[in-house]
Amino acid sequence: MEHGTYAHDSHAHHSHEGHTSGATTWGTAAKATLHCLTGCAIGEILGMVIGTALAWHNVPTMILAIVLAFVFGYSLTLYAITKAGLPLRAAIGVALAADTVSIAVMELVDNGVILLVPGAMDAHLADALFWWALALAFAIAFLATTPVNKWMIGRGKGHAVVHQYHH
Secondary structure, eight states: OOGGGGOOOTTTTTTTTTTTOOOOOOOHHHHHHHHHHHHHHHHHHHHHHHHHHHHOOHHHHHHHHHHHHHHHHHHHHHHHHHHTTOOOOHHHHHHHHHHHHHHHHHHHHHHHHHHHHGGGGOOOTSSHHHHHHHHHHHHHHHHHHHHHHHHHHHHHHHTTHHHOOOO
16 A cells, blocks of 8 residues: 555545445444543543642643543554554554544543533542542543544544554
8 A cells, every 4th residue: 555545545444334425333433432532531530640649730630631631542543553554654644633533522522521510620539529520521522422423434534544454
């Protein structure tokens, strides 16, 4: 495969089952969203643990958690597609195209939920409220992001650009 065909060949993924325009399944979208949620959850929890351990205030802790959510979200995709043989430079382009919108929606929704749950921003890692608010936020973010991913995959965007590299 030539370099220019990796993320730019809009027809390469259309032969994949469930990835033809307009025929994307909810299962495919949910799987892509779960992948996104995994990276986001790892990054956010790690960011909150680090921010709490360093006695940071809420805003810098939340910023760190969001940055790490993107880092881990992209890293999971990079790992999978470089393992499938895609060179790192091309893999970075694919990961950015595949995950940016999904992670952004996920982060916007789950952090918005946490901000809306009374007391959640001031809860500590040892508090049940911290974990319940986080679980609620992730669940709502999953439900909000899945239709976005379904729409994007159905148009050959988002996670659809990664699927041709999965084995």
